[in-house]
Amino acid sequence: MFFNLFFELKSAKVPVSLKEYLTLLEAMSHNVAEYNVENFYYLSRSCLVKDERNLDKFDRVFGSVFKGLEPPDNPETEEIPEEWLRKLTELHLSEEEKAKIEALGGWEKIMEELKKRLEEQEKRHQGGSKWIGTGGTSPFGAHGYNPEGVRIGQEKSRHRRAVKVWDKREYRNFDDSVVLGTRNIKIALRRLRQFARQGAPDELDMDGTIKYTAKNGGWIDIRMRPERRNTVKVLLLLDVGGSMDDHIRTMEELFSATRTEFKHLESYYFHNCMYEKVWKDNRRRHTEHIPTWQLINTYGPDWKLIFVGDATMSPYEIVYPGGSVEHWNEEAGQVWMERMLGHFKHACWINPVPERHWEYTPSLQMLQQVMGHRMYGLTLDGLDRSMRSLNR
């Protein structure tokens, strides 16, 4: 009966199965939709879509199947990935402009601006080519995507009267591929778990109870044991300020994920490279700091040391005494790095700079040497590898 809808959904990569289709037919035979098109839409949506990320796809397919609309040629090119926009604007905007945009309300604003621009383009090109002019000055035209993509629903359509519920495409926002979220980070961090039984005995030890009861001649002897807990201890040292400002978002995600994942977690901040002091609170960094020696003396070698930073600085800051940009350091950063690594056997460096750019930064190369090639990118794969290296 609705084969078309079913197969169109399948080809639009909405995961539908025969079971769900049969459920829809069953519901139809029970007259749940009461021969009302809108109700049928709701019913089929409830039967066939099981994830809100697919609702938008469903709306599009439903619209095209029951209206005889041409499906979009290639849904991939229809939407402009936000990443592109960011990339493009990063290329085309100066620092001041970036700051200005941030002040205006950030990237959302740019998106809006772009949409407006594309809409204008669409009007100007009416009847002509569908594509944004390639010879123009628009930085966005070069990629030649379809201007239809940023038009929302059918709002601008001439058939305004005929707007149907599914044309509103309310679920648009959800249809995006997930980027590195905290959940993914957490899963990568799980590799570092180390279970051990410590603390108060509050769990029934079944095997022990049976053993001791038998020993006791059948007279019950209950044994308790402590719960199994993750006992891994992590010392997190974070680079703040300067060039790290570009990575604040990912850093926040990483930080919140580590905070929930590890029970024994201590974190301190440093700037660019390790020197004789670190600090806990960025607002009071100039007055309240902790000597690096204290870290070495407080935390035993069983703590796992994770540096997070972009390792992008002048090579002087690593090699020479007094090279620090912020203060006079008696000993070179390298000395302090080696001292830390000598104490903490399990250490790694996580770097938010994409790995393919590493070879162009001398200081990064130097620290990679100091770390003994235990520097990894802040990607899921990089986190995975870094956790493995910490477990070694």
Added chain:
Amino acid sequence: MKFTGTDSYVATDDLMIAVNAAITLQRPLLVKGEPGTGKTVLAHEVAKALDRPLIEWHVKSTTKAAQGLYEYDAVSRLRDSQLGDEKVKDISNYIVRGKLWDAFTADQSPVLLIDEVDKADIEFPNDLLLELDRMQFFVYETQETITAVNRPIVMITSNNEKELPDAFLRRCFFHYIRFPERDTMQEIIDVHYPDIQKTLVREALNVFYEVRDVPGLKKKPSTSELLDWLKLLMSDDISPEVLRNKDPKKLIPPLHGALLKNEQDVHLFERLAFLARREQGN
């Protein structure tokens, strides 16, 4: 037997269709949505509207699927055997019924709410597949099969903390409670506070949707927070004029504690207020 919302719950058309489909075909209904959009309340209201008993099973991270069926209390039996209690001869004395068992054997077909199914272990939904599909399960200790006398209406809520397995999803109807639009929100408020001043609601809704539109909020205020806030506004006798006040110095809405639950969000607001003030100064 149709669900059409109640006098204290506004159900949109699509929600009603989904609920009625689940009732008619006796399949579970999976409800997702932003926190505070009334997922759990839905089950309460369906039970109330259809005049059925409600059985709630709140899932936690430590909940096992088997606990919903039954648990065998081996320790009490062991203890009783030591004390020479007569009860010990009958194993069924030590079977503790779970929520599903209760739901299956209730006299009147109940509404069973499995709340926050995503909190549990990843395998939890898979372990309940057969039980929810056939509405029956087998008790190994007593070698009996428990079958649902009256198939319960099963409502499952999820907060999207974990992806649910496909096999589980295939057996459910699905509904995503979208965040209510202004009109729906107005209806919801009318249902909850019939005597509230119209102008206050209008201004409060303006502020509310403005707050939701602020980019970068960690936790957007939801329906339940709006209702709390309105209650506070009413009890503090805040006049609509105060809300309408577009003075940038007072960008933070009055009694914002009900709307913004996160320190960082309040900071964000303060920063915006500061920027707005500076803009005015220029």
